[in-house]
Amino acid sequence: MTQFIYDGTYTGLFSAIFEVYERRCEDATIIKGQNLQALVFSENMEVCTDPAKAERVLKGLRKKVSPECFANIYSCYLSEIRGMENTILKFVQYVFASRKNIEDNYGNAAVLDIAQTARKVGREKHRFEAFVRFENIGDRLFYAPIDPDYNILPLIVPHFRRRYADQDWIIYDTKRKYGVHYDQATEQVHEAVIDFTASGTDLAPTGISFDPDETLYQELWKNYFKSTNIPMRRNMKLHLQHVPKRYWKYLVEKK
């Protein structure tokens, strides 16, 4: 058995898949460098991330599956679920080994796993399109911290760009320590890295104060949330099913 070790990037993953083909390796597994475990009977093979090689695999794949399915593979990668690399590998191998498009063959374990994982990631994406809470931290810069289970930040950016085209915003993944900043003047997004060390908190960037209206609107929102509830219909089980506790940290109305 050969373990192909890649750097954790999508390009790295597809460089690894390229290598598996190049070396005609029959029993390959792919693993992220940081998750590496020494296996007694396996040979380790360090993969060099190569955009040209990755693109060759991706190009072939694009020809053989629908755009939705192609996007699903990326979602599965973003799930960061341990071992997902191997499901992606199996799926890709199945695609290339078949003459017709097999993406709907849910009787196949890899196909079903890709579809179901992509759905889970999609649900998380949808949840964060809902649960992002911006705070006006001054100068009309709107800041929102998130800590999703899956790495959905790249997936939600297009939604927020469409929606908040006229305001500067930052969405920051406090778990993975990177964010995206949208600059309304140039209409561009770029990666944002924030140094929290001075404030010792992950709730807001350092040295920038809140807009004076910010507290008012947060309080009004809490008030609204309370007033729109109908106590006689109370059903906490349902409530928790929709808004699991792990999401409460950044929800103004649940703080």
Added chain:
Amino acid sequence: MKTSESRIHEKLGILADAAKYDVSCASSGSKRKNDNKGLGDSTGMGICHSYTEDGRCVSLLKILLTNYCIFDCAYCVSRKSNDIKRAAFTIEEVVELTINFYRRNYIEGLFLSSGIFKNADFTMERLVTIARKLRTEHHFNGYIHLKTIPGASEALMKEAGLYADRLSVNIELPTEASLKTLAPDKNYEEIFTPMSYLSEAITEYKAEKALIKSTPLFAPAGQSTQMVIGATPESDKDIMFQANTLYQQFSMKRVYYSGYIPIGGDERLPGIGTPPPLIREHRLYQTDWLMRFYGFKVNEIVSDEHPNLDVDVDPKLSWALRNLQEFPVDINTADYAMILRVPGIGVGSAQKIIAARKFGKLDWHQLKKIGVAMNRVKHFVVCSKQDVLFGDLTPGAIRHHILSLGKSKYTASYSPQLSLF
């Protein structure tokens, strides 16, 4: 807190509380794009930004402009004769709240309704002004749902349609007889007239837009309505037949069912402390889904023979138990319409089954992996002609078996958002 701040808090408290009995929360189905680099976009699938402790979706800022009202509808907290605190927002206040909540990603937009002060047109004009300001002065492309005040002029309704994504006129009660007793100022004609105006205008604008691209949007998310359930003696059959008519006659996007929450003060209505009919409401929503997405006709589910829905089991299972001659269904050969009718199979699974079986016969294991509810499905399905059904095929036995599998799944979820088939 400054006095101006505490005043707006008080208004929001009163006017959100008074608006919460209207259960509509949808923010989907619009086509309004953010193509003016403005604020907001309503092209998506609708988002619940939060959920109340009763499990309902919070998608829009749902408020009344005012809870002063000249009418006296017995089922309504805002009725004239009710001794409650009254308040009214200014136009600016509603605009500011909407924009500021939207910028923080709290909401998809605004759902604005109102008690009737002075007269219908006077009230409607203010609702329209708010929508106009949001659209034209603030370049707001978020979702706007306006309540149409019965009796408002066509000119105002038309203007409303040009700014709003959705409009609604509530039918309030399932029969005109009930409406007459409880809402002496209202009648079905005044409700159906705006409904039919809207349904025609929506169709017209849509047809024109298909030909001429520059035609403005007119209520692109359609119209909806709401019925109060459990305040009056109608059967589920009365309710669903009325809903069916509303869907067909006025091309409603949604009919909402709102379980009556007793507010007291009228002995014709259930008294304070009577629990709201949550399971019944849930079953009505399930029936509504069966009609809209599962190809069922209303009279297959409720009829003179079965005027009321079964509280213990959902209407799809209930239909299947009454029609066992249609089963078992062969999962590998049955058509999509029939697979959709199998208890335990939803739209998503049905589509997967149809797609997957092209690659070869499906077996029980694969069926389970696809995500169907096996404990129900197994009573109604075979994977090949030789298969033997699990358990025995009498309605009573199946019902008993499924009910014995745990109650939480079938009795604790009352949400209109959920469909447990």
